[in-house]
Amino acid sequence: MDAACPRPAARPPAPALAAAAVVAALTLGPLAAVAVVAGGAGAPGPADWAALRFTILQAALSAGLSVALAVPLARALARRRFPGRRALITLLGAPFLLPTVVAALGILAVFGRRGLVNEGLAALGLPAVQIYGLQGVVVAHVFLNLPLATRLLLLGWLAIPAERFRLAAALGFRPADIARHLERPVLRAVLPGAAATVFLICLSSFTVALILGGGPRATTLELAIYQAFRFDFDLPRAAALALAQLGLCAAALAAAARVALPAAFGPGLDRVAGWQAADSPGARAGDAAVIALGAAFLLAPLGAVVAAGLPRLAGLPPEVWRAAARSLVVALAAAGLTVTLALALAVGAARGAGHLALAGALPLAVSPLVLGTGLFLLVFPLADPSGWALPATALVNALMALPFAVRALEPAARAAEADFGRLADSLGMTGRARLRLLTLPRLARPLAFAAGLSAALSAGDLGVVTLFAGTGGATLPLEVFRLMGAYRMTDAAAAALLLLALSLALFWALDRGGRGRAAA
Amino acid sequence: MKYPTLAAGCLIVALAGPASAEVPVLTVYTYDSFVSKWGPGPAIEAGFEAVCGCDLRLVGHGDGAALLARLRLEGVRSPADVVLGLDTNLTAAAAATGLFAPHGVEAAYDLPIAWDDPLFVPYDWGYFAFVHDRARLPAPPASFPELAASDLTVIVQDPRSSTPGLGLLMWVKAAYGDGAADIWRALAPRILTVTPGWSEAYGLFLAGEADMVLSYTTSPAYHLIAEGDDGKAAAMFEEGHYMQVEVAGILAHSPRGDLAADFLRYLTGPEAQAALPTTNWMYPAVTPEGGLPAGFETLAVPAKALLFTPEQAAALRDAALAEWLAALSR
Incomplete structure (x- = not known):
């Protein structure tokens, strides 16, 4: 990867090795535990192959469409300045942080049979659109993942030094030239990873795929694993399906790594980019339209979530607020762990141990259900797992957020190393001094983004806490689910709104710290 | 970045609260909606603890089928004494695990069908x-x-x-x-x-x-x-x-079989049965003396x-x- 500036092949830094070992042990260990308890892997049936095909199809469509739409949106957001831009960028990230059930209800409030779109069409005398089916799965996945893809691209765009744009302006570059010389290299560096990340997320989709897919046609691999565990208690088949999922993820990551090329712009002075070349009225109008459409698509379902939750928000029982406090603690613990691991992996990758960064993607490659079950199998002989529900949730959530954190940190870590690594080497700057004077300042923005994302994701995650279950120590997402299970849908909507607010506040507070240090 | 790791580690340790008590602890595995504030759990826990001189520990696990899957994973090492929340679509598989012991509990059930399962006690139905x-x-x-x-x-x-x-x-x-x-x-x-x-x-x-x-x-x-x-x-x-008939059973390896049987008697007794209709929104297995709550007659x-x-x-x-x-x- 560092072909442009060869340097003596360094030994992978010890922190990176340690982090990779920890992540591998915590992801592959549980998978191995399931396989060992199962006594090997079983043979998948014809229904499993159908599930595999559907899983790949929907994930590929969702990933393709998410990044295709993210390119114009990130571009427009990168080159326009308008009041409320920061708030909009933060808000646009919200869908990614929502528990999937809440997100699905939000989407149906807009696109469902009684949704805004169909009410509007009916008022105009037009036929209704049918959301249930493959189209619904893809719409929902784009809604959930477009924000992540946009943010990853935006981070790449903002990494183009302002000096390059000034040089481009001085050379009389037209938009087409800028696209060719500045934007395309960025996309080449960031797009494959973003697409692979969304693909991997969609591979383990289950609730959204089933609800919006309209029935068992939309059976995904994760649902097949769930069935093997819960309905058939066929552990060998569950292990086989989990291995298939792991293989699929490895293939997607390998493909992305082959396609991606690092963008080499050289160092700049970290000033905000100017876009004089794209200042024609046409380009402005185009960007405004893209931002308006993207915001409408992402914010309308969120508006539905807010509208449904507001009436009962003030009347929520104390249990829900206590659950919110628990979720906050879990989120902060998970964020600290994620950022520590991600930093070690990203810096290691930048210093020539690129394969170590792949460890950061491992958590996405292992089915959450298998991960939770395997961890349970590992913990059970040693301690009562139900007493470990919250720590296990924090740990697994930290792992689940790690792929995004590494994805966000790695380009900046590589750039810092390529641009300033030699200088630091020649000054003999190593260890803590290098971390404090070079790595942390250069990585402030993606670090804060990663911390915010990890905290927000952990606050919203439902998956693992249910597997470890507990004796009352419910997190906020679990409390939302409990309210729904007790017929209290309006209270559940209010608790979901609280969860959305908590996630967004966590993300905003942490992410803002980084942007303050490196103005975006 | 050593300190954040340390802090995260301390938090994780602090989050795992200890659970120690002098009184015997009866552990009941159930589905999650049973233990929630809006389910029957809180009333039944308080009611049984008032008479048993024990600590009733309700542990929620997803739904009935997830509960059974968990039990199969844990086997004879399961800390559970009682499993509550299976239904008759699951009891054959549950019985086949060999993990359940006869309950010996008798009650005058108000079910539309006869009940004589030696391993499982029905507590509500719909x-x-x-x-x-x-x-x-x-x-x-x-x-x-x-x-x-x-x-x-x-x-x-x-x-x-x-x-x-x-x-x-x-x-x-x-x-x-x-x-x-x-x-x-x-x-x-x-x-x-x-x-x-x-x-x-x-x-x-x-x-x-x-x-x-x-x-x-x-x-x-x-x-x-x-x-x-x-x-x-x-x-x-x-x-x-x-x-759907929801049932509970006693695990054969439980060292507190008598206490577990007491719990099942409490569960089919008037106090718990009166709490179930308006928390689990099902019919009680034994209609309490006061009859069903007002409103149920409209169903x-x-x-x-x-x-x-x-x-x-x-x-x-x-x-x-x-x-x-x-x-x-x-």
Whole structure:
């Protein structure tokens, strides 16, 4: 990867090795535990192959469409300045942080049979659109993942030094030239990873795929694993399906790594980019339209979530607020762990141990259900797992957020190393001094983004806490689910709104710290 | 970055609270909605602890099927003394694990069927039914063929991930036997979507996405009693309605078998039975002396109760699922 500036092949830094070992042990260990308890892997049936095909199809469509739409949106957001831009960028990230059930209800409030779109069409005398089916799965996945893809691209765009744009302006570059010389290299560096990340997320989709897919046609691999565990208690088949999922993820990551090329712009002075070349009225109008459409698509379902939750928000029982406090603690613990691991992996990758960064993607490659079950199998002989529900949730959530954190940190870590690594080497700057004077300042923005994302994701995650279950120590997402299970849908909507607010506040507070240090 | 790791580690340790007590602890595994504040858990825990001189520890695990899967993973090392929340579609598999001991509990059950299972004690029950809004659907269909011939939309749950979903599978099988596959093919166009669990389905129904949702004949009681809304009703089907009987059992390896049996007696006793209808929104297994809560008398009662024995249900399950998948995957 560092072909442009060869340097003596360094030994992978010890922190990176340690982090990779920890992540591998915590992801592959549980998978191995399931396989060992199962006594090997079983043979998948014809229904499993159908599930595999559907899983790949929907994930590929969702990933393709998410990044295709993210390119114009990130571009427009990168080159326009308008009041409320920061708030909009933060808000646009919200869908990614929502528990999937809440997100699905939000989407149906807009696109469902009684949704805004169909009410509007009916008022105009037009036929209704049918959301249930493959189209619904893809719409929902784009809604959930477009924000992540946009943010990853935006981070790449903002990494183009302002000096390059000034040089481009001085050379009389037209938009087409800028696209060719500045934007395309960025996309080449960031797009494959973003697409692979969304693909991997969609591979383990289950609730959204089933609800919006309209029935068992939309059976995904994760649902097949769930069935093997819960309905058939066929552990060998569950292990086989989990291995298939792991293989699929490895293939997607390998493909992305082959396609991606690092963008080499050289160092700049970290000033905000100017876009004089794209200042024609046409380009402005185009960007405004893209931002308006993207915001409408992402914010309308969120508006539905807010509208449904507001009436009962003030009347929520104390249990829900206590659950919110628990979720906050879990989120902060998970964020600290994620950022520590991600930093070690990203810096290691930048210093020539690129394969170590792949460890950061491992958590996405292992089915959450298998991960939770395997961890349970590992913990059970040693301690009562139900007493470990919250720590296990924090740990697994930290792992689940790690792929995004590494994805966000790695380009900046590589750039810092390529641009300033030699200088630091020649000054003999190593260890803590290098971390404090070079790595942390250069990585402030993606670090804060990663911390915010990890905290927000952990606050919203439902998956693992249910597997470890507990004796009352419910997190906020679990409390939302409990309210729904007790017929209290309006209270559940209010608790979901609280969860959305908590996630967004966590993300905003942490992410803002980084942007303050490196103005975006 | 050593300090954040350390801090995270301390937090994790601090989060795992210790649980020590002098009094005997009775651990009951149940489904999650039982232990929530809005479920029967808090009342039953307080009530039993007042008489048992023990600490009742209710541990929630997903739903009934997830509960059984957890128990199979833990086997004889399970810390559970009692498992509460299986239904008759699961008890054959549960009994086959050999983990359960005879309970020896007797009660005068008010079930539409005779009960003589030596391993499992029923604590509440209900009929599956399609729930609708009276105002939006004043004349609901009265049978599966009528539903299939209508232009209505229904939301059902996936039998692979939901106990009501599996209940519907058994309902159609019990009513139509070998004709079940034809019924599913006819119903397929009416099924708007299939959700992983009851909560998502009921939430979509209340949001107005579909005309009917698979739930229980007792669901309208929640809206009436808790919300003062008499607008929801369960459509009565002439084929009869399949039952869900929820049961609890004692684990054979539990060192506190006597205390566990005491708990099951409490569970089928008047205090717990009076708490169940308005927390679990099901019929109590033993009608308490004061009768059912006001409002339950308004509920429609099916003319015919359908229920397979646990052995029949276990034997029919895989073939019935295959029919369902084939009909709905087209």
